[in-house]
Structure formats: C-alpha cells, structure tokens
Amino acid sequence: MLRYTLSRLLGAIPTLLILIALAFFMIRVAPGGPFDSERALPPEIEANLRAAYHLDEPLIQQFGRYLGGLLRGDFGPSFQYKDFTVTELIGTGFPVSLRLGGSAILLALLIGVTAGTIAALRQNTRTDYSVMAVSMTGISIPNFVMAPLLILLFAVTLGWLPAGGWGGGAWNHMLLPVVALALPQIAYISRLTRGSMIEVLRSNFVRTARAQGLPERTIILRYALKPALLPVVSYLGPAAAAVITGSVVIEQIFGVPGLGRYFVQGALNRDYTLVMGVVVFYGVLIILFNLLVDLLYALLDPKVKY
Amino acid sequence: MSAQLRRSTAFAAIILSASLVAACGSGEGPASRAAVEIGGESGTELAERQVLRRGNGAEPQSLDPHKSEGVPESNLQRDLYEGLVSSGPGGEVMPGVAESWEISEDGTVYTFQLRDNARWSNGDPVTAEDFEYSLRRSVDPATLSNYGIMLRPILNAAEVIAGELPPEELGVRAVDSRTLEITLGNYTPYFLGVLSHSAAFPVHRPTVETYGDRWARPGRLVSNGAFQLQDWVVQSHIQLVRNPYYWDTDNVRLEEVWYYPIENQSTELQRYRANELDMTSDLPYRQLRWIRENLADELVISDYLGVYYYGLNVTREPFRNNRALRQALNLAINRERLTSQVTGAGEVPAYGYVPAVAGGYVQQTPEWAAWTQAEREAEARRLFEEAGYSVDQPLRLQILYNTHENHRTIAVAISSMWNEVLGIQTELVNEEWKVYLETRRSKQTTQVFRAGWIGDYNDAFTFAELMHSASAMNDSGWDHPPYDELLARAAAERDPGRRVEYLQAAERELLQEVPLIPIYFYVTKRVVKPWVGGYQPHIQDYIYSRDLYILKH
Numbered sequence: 005m006l007r008y009t010l011s012r013l014l015g016a017i018p019t020l021l022i023l024i025a026l027a028f029f030m031i032r033v034a035p036g037g038p039f040d041s042e043r044a045l046p047p048e049i050e051a052n053l054r055a056a057y058h059l060d061e062p063l064i065q066q067f068g069r070y071l072g073g074l075l076r077g078d079f080g081p082s083f084q085y086k087d088f089t090v091t092e093l094i095g096t097g098f099p100v101s102l103r104l105g106g107s108a109i110l111l112a113l114l115i116g117v118t119a120g121t122i123a124a125l126r127q128n129t130r131t132d133y134s135v136m137a138v139s140m141t142g143i144s145i146p147n148f149v150m151a152p153l154l155i156l157l158f159a160v161t162l163g164w165l166p167a168g169g170w171g172g173g174a175w176n177h178m179l180l181p182v183v184a185l186a187l188p189q190i191a192y193i194s195r196l197t198r199g200s201m202i203e204v205l206r207s208n209f210v211r212t213a214r215a216q217g218l219p220e221r222t223i224i225l226r227y228a229l230k231p232a233l234l235p236v237v238s239y240l241g242p243a244a245a246a247v248i249t250g251s252v253v254i255e256q257i258f259g260v261p262g263l264g265r266y267f268v269q270g271a272l273n274r275d276y277t278l279v280m281g282v283v284v285f286y287g288v289l290i291i292l293f294n295l296l297v298d299l300l301y302a303l304l305d306p307k308v309k310y
Numbered sequence: 311m312s313a314q315l316r317r318s319t320a321f322a323a324i325i326l327s328a329s330l331v332a333a334c335g336s337g338e339g340p341a342s343r344a345a346v347e348i349g350g351e352s353g354t355e356l357a358e359r360q361v362l363r364r365g366n367g368a369e370p371q372s373l374d375p376h377k378s379e380g381v382p383e384s385n386l387q388r389d390l391y392e393g394l395v396s397s398g399p400g401g402e403v404m405p406g407v408a409e410s411w412e413i414s415e416d417g418t419v420y421t422f423q424l425r426d427n428a429r430w431s432n433g434d435p436v437t438a439e440d441f442e443y444s445l446r447r448s449v450d451p452a453t454l455s456n457y458g459i460m461l462r463p464i465l466n467a468a469e470v471i472a473g474e475l476p477p478e479e480l481g482v483r484a485v486d487s488r489t490l491e492i493t494l495g496n497y498t499p500y501f502l503g504v505l506s507h508s509a510a511f512p513v514h515r516p517t518v519e520t521y522g523d524r525w526a527r528p529g530r531l532v533s534n535g536a537f538q539l540q541d542w543v544v545q546s547h548i549q550l551v552r553n554p555y556y557w558d559t560d561n562v563r564l565e566e567v568w569y570y571p572i573e574n575q576s577t578e579l580q581r582y583r584a585n586e587l588d589m590t591s592d593l594p595y596r597q598l599r600w601i602r603e604n605l606a607d608e609l610v611i612s613d614y615l616g617v618y619y620y621g622l623n624v625t626r627e628p629f630r631n632n633r634a635l636r637q638a639l640n641l642a643i644n645r646e647r648l649t650s651q652v653t654g655a656g657e658v659p660a661y662g663y664v665p666a667v668a669g670g671y672v673q674q675t676p677e678w679a680a681w682t683q684a685e686r687e688a689e690a691r692r693l694f695e696e697a698g699y700s701v702d703q704p705l706r707l708q709i710l711y712n713t714h715e716n717h718r719t720i721a722v723a724i725s726s727m728w729n730e731v732l733g734i735q736t737e738l739v740n741e742e743w744k745v746y747l748e749t750r751r752s753k754q755t756t757q758v759f760r761a762g763w764i765g766d767y768n769d770a771f772t773f774a775e776l777m778h779s780a781s782a783m784n785d786s787g788w789d790h791p792p793y794d795e796l797l798a799r800a801a802a803e804r805d806p807g808r809r810v811e812y813l814q815a816a817e818r819e820l821l822q823e824v825p826l827i828p829i830y831f832y833v834t835k836r837v838v839k840p841w842v843g844g845y846q847p848h849i850q851d852y853i854y855s856r857d858l859y860i861l862k863h
Binding site for chain 2: 034037040041043044049053081084085087093097155159160166167169256257259260266272273
C-alpha cells in the first residue's frame with residue numbers, strides 16, 4: 005500500500021505541472037491586466053509596478069520564478085490586496101473554506117446515507133417516492149438560486165439566521181451556507197445509497213443472513229451498509245470537487261471569507277498570483293483527496309488490494 | 311483556465327440576477343417591524359452601544375492611503391487618517407490637522423499652521439515633518455502609488471513622479487514642527503480640496519519604516535484620524551475603534567465602526583434588512599421601486615459630483631470628422647424619459663458635461679436643452695441625413711459597456727431611442743471591467759462606449775482635463791486645439807472669475823463638437839437606518855464616521 009501511495013504521489017507531479025503551466029499562461033492571455041484602472045497610471049509608475057511584480061521579464065522567466073517560489077512554499081505577493089501575500093490570504097481563507105466544505109460533506113453523508121437507506125428499505129412506498137422527489141428537486145435547483153431563497157426565508161422574512169457574513173464561524177452563520185452547499189450532494193448521495201442498497205439487499209449473503217434469522221437491524225447496519233456504501237465512497241472525490249466549485253458561488257452570496265471568494269475576485273481583478281495560488285492549492289488538494297478515497301476503498305472492499 | 315475564468319464571471323452574473331429576482335416582491339422584514347421610539351422620549355437620546363456597521367462595496371486593496379484608489383478604501387481611510395484639511399457637505403474646505411493657513415499673494419505658496427494637539431494613535435504628535443515625509447512618499451515612484459498624481463499641482467511633483475527629480479525636490483517644506491510650507495508649480499484654486507484626498511494623508515514614518523510593505527495591518531498601523539484599526543479579517547470585516555488621541559475625540563461619539571465588504575448590492579440590501587448593517591454603500595437599481603414603497607423613510611438620495619456619458623471614438627469611422635452624426639445621436643436621446651423611467655433614482659438629465667454641483671462653476675447647457683424632445687428629434691433627423699444616412703443607408707453601431715445590469719438597461723433604452731428616431735441598428739457588446747478598460751483605451755474597435763467620471767476634487771477642471779488631447783483618459787481620441795488652448799489659459803489664469811470663464815468656454819466648445827454624449831449626472835443612493843444620527847449627504851460622498859452617532863432604539 006505504501007508503494008502504491010508513493011507511486012500515486014509521484015504520478016501526481018506531472019499532472020500538477022501541467023495544471024500550473026496551463027493556469028499560468030492562460031490567465032496572462034486573458035485580456036486586461038492587473039494594473040488597468042479607470043484613472044490611467046502615469047507610464048513611469050506603471051513601469052515601476054511591472055518591474056516590482058516582475059511582469060517586465062520574459063514569460064518563461066516569470067514562470068521559472070513562480071515555480072521556484074512554489075518549491076519554497078511562496079505563492080508571491082497579491083496584486084490586488086497589497087498588504088498581504090497570497091500565502092497569507094490562503095492561510096486565512098482555507099480554514100474557513102475547509103470548515104464550510106467539510107461540514108457540507110459531513111452533513112450530506114449523514115442525511116444522504118440515512119435518507120437513501122430508508123428509501124431503499126421502503127422501496128416503492130410513499131416514503132421512497134417522497135425522498136426521491138425531494139432529492140430530484142435538490143439536484144435540479146442550482147445553489148445560486150437556492151441560496152438567495154434560503155436567505156430570503158430564514159434571514160429576511162423570519163429573521164432567525166444572519167443573512168451573511170461568517171461571524172468567526174459561529175454555528176448560526178454557518179448553517180445556511182452549509183445547507184445550501186450540501187443540498188445537491190445530499191440529493192445525489194441519497195440516490196446513490198438507495199440504488200446500491202437495493203442491489204445489496206437482493207444479494208445472496210443478505211438472503212442467507214435473513215434465513216439464519218438475524219434481526220433486520222443487524223443485517224442492515226452490520227452487513228449491508230458497508231458494501232452499499234462503496235459507490236458513495238468513490239463519489240466522495242467528485243463530491244469534494246463539486247463542493248469546492250459550489251463554494252465559489254456560495255461564499256460569494258453569503259459573504260463567507262473563504263478561498264472561493266478570493267478566486268472570483270482574483271479572476272475579476274486579474275490578480276494573477278492570487279488566482280494561481282488558489283488553483284494550485286485546490287489542485288493539490290483534489291489530487292490528495294482522490295488518493296485518500298482510493299485508499300479508503302481498499303479498507304472497505306476486501307476485493308480491492310493495492 | 312480561461313474557460314474556468316469565464317465561468318466564474320458568468321456565475322457572478324447569475325448570482326446577481328438570481329438574488330435580484332429572489333429579493334423582489336417579498337413581504338415585511340424585521341427592519342420595518344423594529345421601528346419603535348427612535349432616540350427615546352426626547353428623540354435625541356443616544357444608544358448605549360455606539361457601534362456603526364457600514365456596507366462598503368468591495369474588499370479594500372490596502373489601508374495604506376498612498377497605495378489605493380477605490381471608493382471602499384477611501385471611506386476607510388477618511389476615518390483612519392486626517393489630512394491637513396477636511397471637507398464639508400458641499401465640498402467646502404474645513405480645517406483638519408491644520409488649524410489655519412495663509413496663501414501668498416500670487417496663490418502659489420501655502421503656509422499651514424498645524425494644531426498642537428494633533429496626535430497619532432500611539433500618542434506621538436503629528437508634525438509638519440510627518441506631512442513632509444508623507445507627501446514626498448506619495449509622489450515617490452518607488453512607493454508605486456497610483457494616485458500620487460493627485461498632488462501634481464505641487465512644485466516638481468510631476469518630475470518626481472516621472473523619476474526625473476528626487477522626492478526631496480518636491481515643493482513641501484517643514485519650517486518648524488508646526489508649520490508646513492507647500493509651494494505650487496502654478497496657481498491652482500482647487501488645491502486645498504486636493505488635500506482632503508487620501509493621496510495627501512499623512513502616514514506614521516517609524517511604522518512605515520519598521521514594517522515596509524506590510525505596515526498597514528492590525529497591531530501595526532498607526533493613524534491620526536478619529537479612529538484606529540482594531541481588526542481586519544480579509545473578505546469579512548474591518549473593525550475600527552475610537553482613537554483616544556485624536557485632537558477632537560471628545561466630539562466623536564461612535565466607539566466602533568465596522569466595515570463589511572459586500573460587492574453584490576442585493577446581498578448588501580438583504581443584510582441591511584436583516585439588521586446586520588446600519589447603512590449600505592449603494593442600492594440595486596432593480597429594487598428601487600420596492601425600496602420606495604417599503605423603506606421610503608430610510609432611502610437617502612443626494613447629488614453626486616459625477617457624470618454618466620457615452621464616449622464616441624472620433625479617431626475612427628463613422629464618427630471621425632462627422633460632427634453632424636455625433637450631434638444627431640446626441641439629440642435623439644430622450645434624457646427625461648431615461649432618468650424617470652429607466653434609472654429612476656433621481657438622476658439629473660445631463661445636457662452639459664460638468665455637474666451643476668461643481669464648486670464655483672456655472673453649468674453650461676447647449677441651446678437645444680430648452681427645446682422640446684420633438685424639436686430635438688426633428689433636428690436629429692435633419693443632421694442624420696446631412697451626415698449621409700437614411701432609411702436606405704442605415705447606420706450600424708456598436709455600444710460597448712462593462713458588464714453590469716444597470717449599464718445594460720441603459721444601453722438597451724438608448725439603442726431603442728436611436729432606432730426609433732434614426733432607424734439605427736445597434737449591437738450591444740459587454741465586456742468584463744478590465745477587458746472593457748483595455749478595449750476602450752486602445753481605440754481600435756470601439757464606436758460608442760459607456761463611461762462615467764466622478765470628480766477627484768470639487769472643481770470643474772477634474773472633468774475638463776479628461777478631454778484634453780494629451781489626457782491618458784481621453785478614450786474618445788478627441789484632439790481639438792481650441793479646447794486645449796482654453797484649458798491652458800484657465801490653468802494659467804490668476805483671476806478666479808476669468809478662470810471659470812475659460813473653463814466654461816471650453817465646455818461650450820466640447821458640447822458643440824460632441825466627442826461625448828452626456829446622459830445624466832449621478833446621485834448617491836443608499837438606505838440608512840432611522841437610528842443613525844448626524845448623517846449629512848456630501849457631493850463626493852465623503853461620509854465621515856466621526857460625524858455619526860447611534861440613537862437609542
């Protein structure tokens with residue numbers, strides 16, 4: 005397993021390099037630059053700015069400089085937020101995004117697996133249909149529609165929860181964004197669980213267990229759930245990616261000071277280093293997370309061996 | 311990556327419209343229910359907790375007053391720092407750190423007397439040397455300041471910015487610790503107004519020298535304004551607390567001011583309605599009607615020193631050497647209808663270019679401003695034909711604007727007016743802000759482009775200089791020697807009356823030649839909770855928190 009992990013990690017290096025190169029050159033191809041502003045800069049100041057951020061060097065040299073910085077864990081200075089470096093910004097934004105995204109995935113697993121299991125056990129009953137109808141709605145309504153609706157209902161009309169902000173991560177500030185972010189995942193996970201649970205419940209070992217007179221509870225929790233969860237586990241990788249993409253929107257709507265917001269603002273402001281920093285950071289994260297999921301798979305499924 | 315980029319922009323646009331839709335047509339909010347007995351029985355009783363929460367648009371680029379340019383930054387910096395002078399509601403100059411000043415007879419040497427009780431937030435006295443250091447730093451090219459150019463009237467400033475002279479050659483001199491002498495290159499009547507801009511704010515030298523680029527942070531930043539920096543969580547909030555060393559701190563009632571960066575105006579309004587903000591920075595156009603019906607008492611609309619206009623690229627076809635066509639387009643826009651039915655926040659139809667609120671200036675309007683719209687349209691058709699276009703020879707035009715709901719609405723309205731009156735086929739092109747700026751500046755493909763200008767200081771010159779042929783912001787590419795000549799005369803003129811006459815003559819020249827089409831003069835629009843006391847609109851939207859207080863509620 006160690007061998008496998010190492011080879012996977014080594015294999016990730018070219019992927020990362022390609023990602024960095026693509027991001028690096030493409031953001032520079034995008035029209036407009038970090039120093040364009042409505043009041044035109046005096047040419048001397050603009051030249052000084054370009055020199056200060058090394059934008060006056062040939063592209064390939066800039067790329068080399070950037071890679072060198074990355075190796076030292078230095079993402080460079082932010083063009084837009086001049087009092088901070090990108091490393092600092094990621095350092096303050098990531099814990100927030102992690103907390104938001106982690107809570108959303110946990111919530112999605114908890115509710116999704118429970119609802120999916122219940123639906124599978126009551127297959128083709130009213131409970132099943134309503135769980136599936138709700139999850140269909142969850143998948144169909146995009147979160148940029150769901151989020152403002154949640155705010156309108158719970159913050160503006162009822163006044164129960166704050167309409168935005170983070171409040172240092174207080175539960176009441178977290179609730180709405182976490183729910184908005186988790187909803188599509190809850191829907192997807194419950195459908196996945198239901199499908200695979202139905203299949204598992206029809207398999208021979210469950211029939212044997214039933215024939216031996218084991219209580220239904222034990223059969224479900226002890227024997228059926230584990231294999232039924234396999235598709236859910238393999239979905240965790242894509243789910244993490246989906247949560248990261250979703251957080252870009254959700255953080256913007258709720259004013260959550262996470263990485264997703266930096267990404268949007270960084271792209272609009274042509275803050276090259278900030279956008280690059282977020283892309284590289286998330287790239288590494290997704291690669292690691294996918295590896296973790298594969299390793300977890302080996303623990304759950306005795307047929308998988310590395 | 312570029313697909314990703316575009317997608318995130320599209321996301322932002324969708325979020326905006328989705329939240330707009332969602333926020334419309336909802337019922338009573340807690341805000342309207344909470345309106346009870348503001349200010350106690352007397353109506354003037356103060357709340358126990360003097361905390362103000364302001365919505366502030368975007369996340370500030372920096373709290374270093376010499377390194378930022380936007381409105382969100384300057385709102386914060388006006389609370390944190392105080393310049394030699396400050397600015398009253400009509401843009402009039404008020405004493406700041408300087409308690410008095412004298413101006414030499416030829417108007418080029420200013421001698422400021424600093425108050426002896428002005429202090430930094432760490433207790434150090436604010437001295438003339440501090441200002442000498444700060445003004446030099448602001449124009450020093452090594453500082454990388456994007457607004458140091460504001461100080462251009464000071465002797466040698468342009469040369470220092472261009473790196474031709476060392477910063478020490480700037481015309482600023484500390485005579486003694488309480489006397490500062492500033493020498494100008496030329497007579498500049500609006501110079502005092504420039505000094506209330508953040509580019510002229512003082513910074514604390516020991517702090518800047520100790521921490522270099524990273525000094526403007528909580529725990530480090532030392533400032534001399536009514537408030538000091540307590541906490542800064544990027545993309546979340548900035549907390550200011552009262553500066554006990556501020557010379558006038560006895561008259562500051564707020565203990566804390568919280569600034570929240572919220573780009574989306576609908577989100578900002580929602581947080582205001584949920585009582586999480588005491589005032590917003592702006593309002594979404596599409597919800598104005600709802601606000602008028604439901605929050606009428608909290609809506610504040612006031613004059614703003616800015617003009618919204620359509621620039622015409624006169625370096626290319628079809629506008630090149632075609633004054634008749636430019637004027638036809640100008641006349642065909644029904645501004646009353648546009649401001650009453652499309653924008654609707656109380657914007658003032660613009661026939662001239664310089665806003666009426668500009669200090670010491672009498673607005674110029676063309677003759678046709680007094681005509682009826684029908685007469686204007688008849689003249690527009692005549693000029694259109696004279697320019698060589700007709701039903702058989704229709705004109706096709708592109709309008710460029712930066713991606714924003716409000717700009718799109720206006721472009722749609724104007725293109726339909728042009729179509730109605732002149733049969734012009736228009737294509738609307740929207741580009742994201744940075745792309746739009748670059749396209750505009752290159753003057754290669756643009757025909758008509760949306761633009762706006764907010765005065766940097768309260769004088770007609772801030773608008774006039776924009777259209778000088780050498781101005782880097784003259785994206786029409788207009789090069790009209792008589793206009794440049796009039797500006798040069800105005801700049802050299804000592805007599806205030808004659809100076810204004812030159813500027814007015816220049817504006818008439820511009821209105822005659824139509825390198826741009828003025829559309830409306832801006833207003834500031836926001837909602838302010840009824841318990842916020844001391845709020846006074848300002849023509850440059852300088853709302854100093856030190857004037858505000860919270861009534862009991």
